[in-house]
Amino acid sequence: MPRSRQAERFCNSINPPTYSSASYYFRDQEDVISGLHEKTITRGRYGRYNNPTWDLVEERVARLNDTDDCLLFASGMAAHVTAFMTFLEAGSRAVFPSECYRQTRNVFRRILPRFGVEAVELSIRDPQSFIHGLGQLEPKPTLVHLEMPSSPHMYCIDLDAVRSAVGGQAVISLDTSFAPPPNLMPFHHGIDLAICSATKYLNGHGDIVAGVVAGKQSLIDRIRWHRDTMGAVADGRVAELLMRSLHTLEMRIERVNSMGMRVAEFLENHPGVHSVYYTGLDSHPHAELAARYLRGHGGVVTFDLPLSRDETAKIVQKMQLPYMASNFGAPQTLVEQSTFFTYFEYGDNELAEIGVSHGTVRLALGYTDSVDEIIIDLDAALKR
């Protein structure tokens, strides 16, 4: 049936309205029974449990990921922590990559161990030894958390090999913030949960903080109870903005994929640049894995300058076009010198451990900028 002739829904508004009610009423006792006791309808409950605008965006994100269901959260970190707490308890073992998002690393290193979780840290820099390390673990982990590509070096993981290394029982979660659909389809590779900061590419307008967890129904149902209880929920307006953003996700990703490739190739051929980390380049240490798993390589390009911290800062400062800020997937181009921003509290030993130097710069291309102008700007800044 043509959409224009469908039965009236939302007073024929093409865009759904935004719900922001703290609670929802029941019409009668029967409604209470189906809504509350049997949960056969999602209508009529309380704002921490249900919101019709969440439902729409969650359905959309689940479909984009080609999986059963999805939950919206107040932030990417809220999504991560709620998912981890669902499957871990005192005495259980979790695995996380040394190169994962800094705050995720803090959760595994400094928070979960306080509750008796044994968190095992493995580096993904050498993909084979990561898989080997996973296979060696006895007892087997309850949860294996992955992130791909990682920041700032865009390291990759052999996703298909993870399941056979850890056996059928482990819950495997993957942080897909840097490669949301269509660039990476985690559920085609044995992943159980895709956890994503919607603040980044998914929303892509730099105007909300939110997170999502997508996956199989049985797992999402368990996480839902924990979200209901712990309450790290977003509100209806955040869901509305995210819903609007998802209309353009594919277009935005396509555009930054091509911008990223152009800028990465420019930097790779620039004599003043020591190395470039972009999974679309053959020179990336994990190019083979990237070619196997990624359909596009996104708009974040990391490069190393053979310079001191101050010399690098001067070059970053010379750039006219990007904002000096941490984020990616936003409309505007952003730049950060890694040791000034994300890793400013790290000592030289810790920096060496994660392979970040004072000359490491991360450029997050904004889809509203012209790639030619970005290249001209970079070229001018790199002239010494």
Ligand SMILES: *Cc1c(COP(=O)(O)O)cnc(C)c1O
């Ligand atoms: C930003 C980010 C997060 C955290 O998401 P928030 O929405 O900021 O809480 C987690 N993982 C990665 C890879 C990120 O880039």
